[in-house]
Amino acid sequence: MATTTKAPAADEAAEAPKKSKKMLFIVVGLVVVVVAAAAYFLLLKGGGEEEKEAEPVPGAVLVNEPITLNLADGHYLKVGLALQFTEEAGGGGHGASPDGSQALDRLIEQFSNRPVGELSSPESREKLKEHLLEEIKHDYHDGVMDIYFTEFVIQ
CATH class of the missing domain: 1.20.5 (Single alpha-helices involved in coiled-coils or other helix-helix interfaces)
Structure with a gap:
């Protein structure tokens, strides 16, 4: 056992x-x-790291002449717009000078007949600017990196 x-x-x-x-x-x-x-x-x-898109390189800047827009209640907005193109876009490509007419058309479409209070608020103005940038990027096939207001006067 x-x-x-x-x-x-x-x-x-x-x-x-x-x-x-x-x-x-x-x-x-x-x-x-x-x-x-x-x-x-x-x-x-x-x-x-390679999967991320490379940050676009800044190219030419096109400064458009300021334009005056009618706002609601008889007020006016004088606004200047500059477009920061990407280097790849070359500011128009093929040696041509860049054209800002589409961007100005979008600006007129988006900012005309707005109430003054909406454009006076920095938050609202920034939101409108971001929306305008997205539309311009689409119009210019992502050839525009950023937009700048060179003049913004409400009367």
Whole structure:
């Protein structure tokens, strides 16, 4: 009977190294998979840095002459608009001088007949400017980076 009590202890002792070796192989395997995945994304995918669009380089600036617009209730707005083109767009491309007529048309469309209070508020004016920029970017096929008000007088 003494041999039967010692036999289970010997079996447990023999199984302990097998389990720890099995667990070691699983852990090492997981580490290898994680390292391989990280290497794939960093080396082959470029770490995501190449996927981001490069920031456009500023090009020519076209300053349009100020125009006067009718606002609501008999008021007027004198506004000047400048367009910051991208270097790639070249301010019109093919050596041609840039044309600001589309941008002025959008400006007239968006700012005409607005109430003075709406244009006097900096927050509202900034929102209108952002909307105008989006429309101009679309019109110029993303060749315009930014717009600037060179003059903004309400009377």
